[in-house]
């Protein structure tokens with residue numbers, strides 16, 4: 001049996017719990033250590049997810065000699081500092097999205113990973129979703145002809161949160177573009193590539209963060225219309241229209257379980273609900289990379305994370321201009 005990859009988790013909030021639940025179901029992974037600024041939270045997390053060790057500080061986790069890869073699950077404003085510290089300690093890093101708050105941060109993180117010869121990947125888990133991969137295969141094999149239009153949104157109602165919530169607080173890297181806007185931008189990038197121009201408009205909360213952002217991406221022969229927001233309920237589907245047909249990703253599309261292809265009056269559907277298990281495909285890709293000594297994933301590379309960061313930065317420039 002292939003050896004198990006030895007994981008650590010730093011920052012033990014909501015997403016760390018979901019991730020650790022999925023990690024438990026991956027036979028080629030084991031959770032060695034978990035670390036939180038709050039020792040009691042670390043102990044409770046250790047018990048809930050059968051980790052071998054609980055640390056009340058991150059540094060001890062980074063220097064645990066048994067750990068190969070650390071998942072950074074803290075708030076956006078801490079991603080760079082925590083990633084850099086783990087890389088300095090010689091650990092591989094899977095860091096929550098967005099990898100950095102801007103491209104300057106992302107470049108620094110990539111440069112240090114290269115200098116340290118350590119693995120680094122942004123946790124853009126939708127890249128590994130089987131339904132989204134199927135959509136990409138259908139497009140690549142010409143099933144919808146030439147792709148001309150992409151629509152994707154990510155929205156839910158959350159305007160009732162307090163100003164200190166991570167989504168509302170600019171000091172915590174808040175705002176919908178950084179939190180959920182990266183997903184529709186990812187899909188446009190994954191399917192259509194880098195746009196030649198982006199226009200965008202936002203509505204802002206009193207704290208100054210964007211709570212609704214609409215984006216239009218212009219390509220030589222296609223357009224993408226994207227939206228993210230916490231002001232409305234939504235079915236959160238995404239679709240790609242081409243000259244010969246259309247692909248629909250059922251909502252929440254960023255974790256799609258079903259994908260549909262419609263052409264010439266006929267619809268076929270593929271259902272991945274029995275195999276598409278949340279963060280599992282992302283974890284399996286990291287395991288494969290670590291096991292084979294790769295320092296970056298070919299499926300979500302350093303450059304992919306940087307290009308996504310560039311798109312986010314262009315949207316920020318546009319919404320600030322107004």
Ligand SMILES: NC(=O)c1ccc[n+]([C@@H]2O[C@H](COP(=O)([O-])OP(=O)(O)OC[C@H]3O[C@@H](n4cnc5c(N)ncnc54)[C@H](OP(=O)(O)O)[C@@H]3O)[C@@H](O)[C@H]2O)c1
Pocket residue numbers: 010011012013014015016035036037038041073074075076078096097098123125166172178179
């Ligand atoms: N992949 C996904 O599906 C997904 C979904 C939601 C969020 N995310 C990303 O995951 C990250 C964490 O989101 P979350 O929803 O898990 O956040 P959360 O539960 O609010 O907090 C996560 C951790 O952040 C640390 N933290 C640092 N400064 C903090 C502060 N001032 N207030 C509160 N916590 C602070 C804490 O770590 P300690 O335990 O060490 O104290 C906390 O446990 C974000 O980067 C977000 O963009 C990803």
